[in-house]
Amino acid sequence: MPRRSRQTLVASLLAAACLGAGGGAVAYATLSDGNTVVRQVTVQRAEPIASSSAPLSVNQIYRRAYRGVVEITVTTSSASSPFGGGGSGSSQAQGSGWVYDTSGRIVTNQHVVDGAQSISVRFWNGKTYSAQLVGSDSSTDLAVIKVNAPDSQLYPLTLGSSSKLGVGDPVVAIGSPFGLEETVTSGIVSALHRSIDSPANFAISDTIQTDAAINHGNSGGPLLNAQGQVIGVNAQIRSESGDNAGVGFAIPSDTVRSIAGQLISNGKAVHAYLGVSLDGSASSARVADVRPGTPAAKANLRAGDVVTAIGNTSVSSAEELTRAIDAHKPGETVTVKISRGGNTVTAQVTLASRPS
Numbered sequence: 001m002p003r004r005s006r007q008t009l010v011a012s013l014l015a016a017a018c019l020g021a022g023g024g025a026v027a028y029a030t031l032s033d034g035n036t037v038v039r040q041v042t043v044q045r046a047e048p049i050a051s052s053s054a055p056l057s058v059n060q061i062y063r064r065a066y067r068g069v070v071e072i073t074v075t076t077s078s079a080s081s082p083f084g085g086g087g088s089g090s091s092q093a094q095g096s097g098w099v100y101d102t103s104g105r106i107v108t109n110q111h112v113v114d115g116a117q118s119i120s121v122r123f124w125n126g127k128t129y130s131a132q133l134v135g136s137d138s139s140t141d142l143a144v145i146k147v148n149a150p151d152s153q154l155y156p157l158t159l160g161s162s163s164k165l166g167v168g169d170p171v172v173a174i175g176s177p178f179g180l181e182e183t184v185t186s187g188i189v190s191a192l193h194r195s196i197d198s199p200a201n202f203a204i205s206d207t208i209q210t211d212a213a214i215n216h217g218n219s220g221g222p223l224l225n226a227q228g229q230v231i232g233v234n235a236q237i238r239s240e241s242g243d244n245a246g247v248g249f250a251i252p253s254d255t256v257r258s259i260a261g262q263l264i265s266n267g268k269a270v271h272a273y274l275g276v277s278l279d280g281s282a283s284s285a286r287v288a289d290v291r292p293g294t295p296a297a298k299a300n301l302r303a304g305d306v307v308t309a310i311g312n313t314s315v316s317s318a319e320e321l322t323r324a325i326d327a328h329k330p331g332e333t334v335t336v337k338i339s340r341g342g343n344t345v346t347a348q349v350t351l352a353s354r355p356s
Helices: 058-068 253-266 318-326
Strands: 010-019 025-032 036-038 069-078 089-099 105-108 118-122 128-137 142-147 170-175 183-197 203-210 222-224 230-238 248-252 276-278 285-290 306-310 333-340 343-350
Touching (some): 058 069, 058 170, 058 183, 105 253, 118 142, 128 253, 170 203, 170 230, 183 318, 230 253, 306 318
Parallel strands (some): 025 089
Antiparallel strands (some): 010 025, 025 036, 036 230, 069 118, 105 142, 118 128, 128 142, 170 183, 170 222, 203 248, 230 248, 333 343
């Protein structure tokens, strides 16, 4: 459901200092609201994980993963020439991604490939292939692209479970910050169950906060655990300067597994939709606004209502309400329990599909 935070992320491209041979400005894909910047990070395919659960060193993780990391360059059209005057031109943005399977599918951020006229993928050995968009989802900032590369070029990374993470666990990020491919940084899980805004201004719940250095060009790459498994896709940083300040966010691998599967199967992902915005300053799931024509409006939910349960799932915060709705599918009817003026009210709500 939409979430109106005090700072709304706005998709943008940060122009780099040089121009390409064709006159297109080079940029790094980012989301920015002045304080929060979405950055790119990349991951690579892990070689067979050791049977032991003993943590690997950063060097061992890198050597297992680096061949699965890719650098993504996207060309988009611009409304006017970068040299001024009329006419149209092109611009480029760079991000990261990682090999998802042996069919050549690659996971990255939606904001990295948004508006792409062409996509090229550069592998660890410098070989470059054109890619096509399989599907993207602006609600979770995830996308899948595909290259027709030989099997010898593809080293899929192993997708782990983000639900097994604990605060303080070591993590490693590999990507192309500022175009510096195959850069590795390390840190820890700083916090869990954070909520960030997607490019579509919907909340992405259960994101992973890390202090591993993430900068421009890292978006779309993974966060790896101590066994070299992908447990997140790095997507945003919070920084007053726009560069790494030790507060980064990764989309959890459990979300990646679900969304990537839908994108590969259907070219799109669907999400259940209630149709309310929540009061971000409240400690409860207090409704700030009910959008006309939505399932919430049809069920007579009102601003000021406090949602306390969805079905058998208790709700005590905006993040818990988001997760509870995400656990359902469009078309399902759920019982919504709310507190209104000191009274408990129950409504039957048939969930819709989340709008773009």
